[in-house]
Amino acid sequence: MDYLERARHVISIEIEEVHRIGQRLGANFLGAVNLIKDTLQKKGKIVVVGVGKSGHIGKKIAATLTSTGSMAVVLSSLNALHGDLGIIANGDVVLFLSYSGETEEIVSILRAIMHFDVNLIAMTGSTNSSLARASDIVLDVAVSQEACPLNLSPTSSTTAMLVVGDALAMVLLETNCFSAEDFAKFHPGGRLGRSLLLTVRDIMRTREEMALVLPSATVLEAVQKMTCKRCGCVTVVDSSGHLAGIFTQGDFARHFPSSPDIGSQMVHKFVTRHPVTIADNEPAAEVLHVLQKHRIDDLVVVDASNRPIGLIDSQDLTRLKLA
Numbered sequence: 566m567d568y569l570e571r572a573r574h575v576i577s578i579e580i581e582e583v584h585r586i587g588q589r590l591g592a593n594f595l596g597a598v599n600l601i602k603d604t605l606q607k608k609g610k611i612v613v614v615g616v617g618k619s620g621h622i623g624k625k626i627a628a629t630l631t632s633t634g635s636m637a638v639v640l641s642s643l644n645a646l647h648g649d650l651g652i653i654a655n656g657d658v659v660l661f662l663s664y665s666g667e668t669e670e671i672v673s674i675l676r677a678i679m680h681f682d683v684n685l686i687a688m689t690g691s692t693n694s695s696l697a698r699a700s701d702i703v704l705d706v707a708v709s710q711e712a713c714p715l716n717l718s719p720t721s722s723t724t725a726m727l728v729v730g731d732a733l734a735m736v737l738l739e740t741n742c743f744s745a746e747d748f749a750k751f752h753p754g755g756r757l758g759r760s761l762l763l764t765v766r767d768i769m770r771t772r773e774e775m776a777l778v779l780p781s782a783t784v785l786e787a788v789q790k791m792t793c794k795r796c797g798c799v800t801v802v803d804s805s806g807h808l809a810g811i812f813t814q815g816d817f818a819r820h821f822p823s824s825p826d827i828g829s830q831m832v833h834k835f836v837t838r839h840p841v842t843i844a845d846n847e848p849a850a851e852v853l854h855v856l857q858k859h860r861i862d863d864l865v866v867v868d869a870s871n872r873p874i875g876l877i878d879s880q881d882l883t884r885l886k887l888a
Contacts (some may be wrong), residue, residue, distance in 0.1 A: 582722075597702050611658055614645070623660070661688065764845065765875070779804070797863055842864070
């Protein structure tokens with residue numbers, strides 16, 4: 566067996582099935598979005614229920630919804646009839662995931678949920694199933710074939726459920742005007758969260774930690790200052806303290822072959838006079854963007870008067886787990 570060919574075949578089957586699901590999306594999907602949006606606006610929540618592989622997909626969908634601003638919880642199908650139904654409140658919307666729509670646990674939970682004032686959304690492959698008939702909205706995730714060679718193991722069908730769940734979550738994200746800053750609040754432990762919550766002021770080296778020299782300093786003095794401060798650059802300031810340029814270790818290496826006596830020359834001859842700068846109140850995420858855009862390793866932080874007040878060294882970002 567050609568393992569790679571088989572793997573690509575599996576992937577191609579699932580891609581085709583997902584494409585068909587996308588083509589079938591219509592009024593029911595819009596109805597689900599509006600129903601969930603209305604529920605959340607009234608301070609209700611999304612309760613996700615699934616059994617087996619569908620249950621695993623349901624947990625992922627619930628996690629994606631919650632992390633992007635749509636409150637969702639998972640109801641255990643095993644414990645639902647033994648007290649866990651208590652997580653459901655009137656006004657909630659219950660999202661059921663069951664490909665057959667006839668799973669015994671799902672049907673049992675359906676009977677019990679009828680005592681609550683909730684709306685039901687079914688994500689199923691059988692639009693004539695008990696689950697579909699009991700639901701207010703049905704999201705059809707039927708596939709023509711599983712990627713399993715026996716056409717038995719849930720593969721294409723669970724992928725279809727996951728993709729439709731992601732589509733719901735992302736449409737709701739945009740509908741709710743969920744921002745990158747909101748995402749950061751919910752993900753403070755991740756790199757992206759930290760970079761969005763922190764500002765340049767939080768991560769920069771302070772002025773006291775910078776290597777600063779006047780334009781009249783020699784290159785040797787500048788290099789010595791860099792070494793002393795453990796910086797990859799020296800920031801050049803004029804007599805008034807305004808930014809006059811930047812001289813980096815890379816600049817020294819580039820100029821040395823043509824100017825072997827560079828050490829005794831004044832540093833202002835070799836500086837970049839208008840270096841890229843950033844304000845201290847910018848989000849740390851902007852630092853990553855600026856460094857990548859301009860392909861630089863050092864970024865001078867300036868105040869409103871263009872006076873250097875700090876420095877960002879790209880190596881610091883790794884230490885701070887921002888890159």
